[in-house]
Amino acid sequence: MPFDIYDFTSFTKWIDTSLHNAMSPFWTTITEMLIIGVVVLVFYAIVGLFLVYAERKVCAFMQNRLGPNRVGPFGLFQTIADLIKLLFVELIPIKNADKFLFNLAPFIVIIASFMAIAAIPFALGLHAIDLNIGILYVIAVSSMGVIGVLLAGWSSNNKYSLIGAIRSGAQIVSYELSVGLALITIVILAGSMQLSVIVEAQREGWFIFRGHIPAFIAFIIFLISSTAETNRGPFDLAEAESELTAGYHTEYSGIKFAFFFLAEYMNMFIVASIAATVFLGGWMPFHVGSWEGFNNVMDFIPPFIWYLGKTAFVIFMMMWFKWTFPRLRIDQLLTLEWKYLLPINLVNVLVMAFLVLMGWHF
Amino acid sequence: MRSIINYLKEIVFGIWSLMKGMKVTGSYFFRPGTIVTQKYPNNRKELVMFDRFKGEVVMPHNEKNEHKCTGCGICEINCPNGTIEVLSKSILSEDGKKKRVIDKHIYRLGMCTFCALCVKTCPSNALAFGQGFEHAVFNRELLIKQLNNPGSQLMKGVE
Numbered sequence: 001m002p003f004d005i006y007d008f009t010s011f012t013k014w015i016d017t018s019l020h021n022a023m024s025p026f027w028t029t030i031t032e033m034l035i036i037g038v039v040v041l042v043f044y045a046i047v048g049l050f051l052v053y054a055e056r057k058v059c060a061f062m063q064n065r066l067g068p069n070r071v072g073p074f075g076l077f078q079t080i081a082d083l084i085k086l087l088f089v090e091l092i093p094i095k096n097a098d099k100f101l102f103n104l105a106p107f108i109v110i111i112a113s114f115m116a117i118a119a120i121p122f123a124l125g126l127h128a129i130d131l132n133i134g135i136l137y138v139i140a141v142s143s144m145g146v147i148g149v150l151l152a153g154w155s156s157n158n159k160y161s162l163i164g165a166i167r168s169g170a171q172i173v174s175y176e177l178s179v180g181l182a183l184i185t186i187v188i189l190a191g192s193m194q195l196s197v198i199v200e201a202q203r204e205g206w207f208i209f210r211g212h213i214p215a216f217i218a219f220i221i222f223l224i225s226s227t228a229e230t231n232r233g234p235f236d237l238a239e240a241e242s243e244l245t246a247g248y249h250t251e252y253s254g255i256k257f258a259f260f261f262l263a264e265y266m267n268m269f270i271v272a273s274i275a276a277t278v279f280l281g282g283w284m285p286f287h288v289g290s291w292e293g294f295n296n297v298m299d300f301i302p303p304f305i306w307y308l309g310k311t312a313f314v315i316f317m318m319m320w321f322k323w324t325f326p327r328l329r330i331d332q333l334l335t336l337e338w339k340y341l342l343p344i345n346l347v348n349v350l351v352m353a354f355l356v357l358m359g360w361h362f
Numbered sequence: 363m364r365s366i367i368n369y370l371k372e373i374v375f376g377i378w379s380l381m382k383g384m385k386v387t388g389s390y391f392f393r394p395g396t397i398v399t400q401k402y403p404n405n406r407k408e409l410v411m412f413d414r415f416k417g418e419v420v421m422p423h424n425e426k427n428e429h430k431c432t433g434c435g436i437c438e439i440n441c442p443n444g445t446i447e448v449l450s451k452s453i454l455s456e457d458g459k460k461k462r463v464i465d466k467h468i469y470r471l472g473m474c475t476f477c478a479l480c481v482k483t484c485p486s487n488a489l490a491f492g493q494g495f496e497h498a499v500f501n502r503e504l505l506i507k508q509l510n511n512p513g514s515q516l517m518k519g520v521e
Contacts, residue, residue: 062387066399324387325380340373 005302008125036128040117044266049079051265051315058319089254094157097251101155106252106259108148113266115141120273121195123283123303134195135183138274139176142229145267146172149231149238149248152260156251164247167330168238171228174337175235178225181345185218185352186211186278199282206281212360214352219279221345226271227318228333231264234325235333268318269311276310283307411493416476419446419469420492421509428517429510431488433464437480445473446480463516471497472505486520 015035019028053068053076060067068075094102119134119141121127131137146169153165189211190198201207208215228235239247249260276282283303287295328336390396400409411417423429433450447468455461481489489509499505 058391061391061394061397064390064396064398066397066401069401320384320387320391324383344373 005304006124008123010125012125036118040114040128044114044117044262047269048262048265049083051269052079052082052261054315055265055319058316059323062320062323083258086258087255089257091254091256092251094251097157098155101151102251103256105148105152105155106256106263108151109145109263110148110259110266112141112143112145112148113263113270115144116270117266119195120270121199121277121282122307126304127196130194130196132192132194135187135193135198135274135278138195138270139180139183142267142270143172143176145263148263152252153248156248158251160244160246161248161250164238164240164244164250168231168248170330171231171235171237171333174334175225175228175341178221178337178341178345179229181342181349182218182222182225183274183278185214185345185349188349188352188356189215195277195282198278199284202281202284204287206279206284206286208279211352212355214348214355215279217344217348218352219275221341221348222275222279223314223317223321225337225341226275227321228337230267230271230318232268232318233322234327236322236327237330237333240327268315272311272314272318273307275314276307280310280314281306282310411495414491415493415495416478416491417495418471418492418497419474419480419489419509421467421488422490423511423514424517427511427514429488429514430486430517430520431464431467431484431510432486432516432520433462434485436483436485437489440479440483442477442479443473443475445470445475464510467509469507469509470505471507472502 016028016032019031023031056078057067057075068078071077071081116138118128119131119138121130149168149172150165153161153163153168156162186198186207187193189207190201192198192201198207202210204210208219211218231238237247239249244250249257252260283306285295285298285301285303285306287298402409421429421431431448433448435448435450438446438448447466447470448464449466449468450462451465452460452462476491478491481491497505
């Protein structure tokens, strides 16, 4: 069994060939899909639970508090206790709610984030599906979550839910533009939409450094607009507690609420991993020109750690935004998008195209 | 042209003001020393309450077991909900005169609202606020306290 933490290609190949030897190609595909599904599910649960804990800790430290510190060392098991409690909570049936859509909505939200995770390269060879239009696929799939949010708001038969859902729709439709254009800036620089090619192109230097100022501006715009896309503060109008009780998931309880909660954190993780992959070099180590020794030390750190570290950095930035800035009003939100981010973004794409045309990037 | 400059100025100013806010929260995040939360039941031994904390009404005694309460009853009159009861007795002083001293200064902690009227109005500063705050007991009778120590006397020079 070949196993190498720097290159998982041989390991996944070995699993593939040994499955092929044992059964027919049809059943091999089915088994591989099952294995990946289970692995992603476990990863999903662990990351979701850890992110809830991390959010509470980060928020507490920024507000001069301690955060969860009773269950387990440093309160590490707090979220597990919360999850067990949520599993036991009663599922309250809503009067005059559209039962089918009401039950379907949490699954749509969670499936949308589940599908996006398949296209993300975790390390060399740890990549469930390497589409040649990876970025397009990720944008398309991650924006499907809003359908679940809209359905949840519509089917709950509750005015708060409906207002929250419609706000969320307006917000995601407008901010999707900025996310797409920010990623297009890097697609111009990389010359490909395939995520593995994009990561490979950053072997000599991450795109945020190679693309000069336009790449940096694109990174900032991506951070802002993806925060808005995941319905997180300061853009959390869809679930503004002080105005709409809980927004689109007001009527949900128990495990269905947990699905929405988990999907919010997973969307944050997916957005952060896309930012890490596209702008910060994915699992590529940090290299500086001709410093041989430094580069060798950086190569020694496994790619998976690099990937997780960069993702954690982006997630920390998003949490920092959330716990610093006050919530925007709906008109301020749309002004920010249509009057500031979109024009800057369009100019930015033009500048980047010019830069690539003249060959001024590294 | 002017409007474009204003537009760019607005963006730069906006980013600058956002960074200012992030500097505050970021500095708190990276300095765990600024955390104000007390890990209460664990730090019972080193927990210090602040000076003006109103834990309970106490009557300070000096090392010779003397207090300053003359038994005038002003605290009892001022107490809005009848928490304090001053039971006085009369004794014969050294020069053969009758003198009023306190027998028992009864303080019912369960009824006290910590308004501090008794402490503020005491003419001889006999009462004060203590720092103790863990008053939970299983029997209500235990909340009725006698503030003067048994066998204590009036401090010399306090009339």
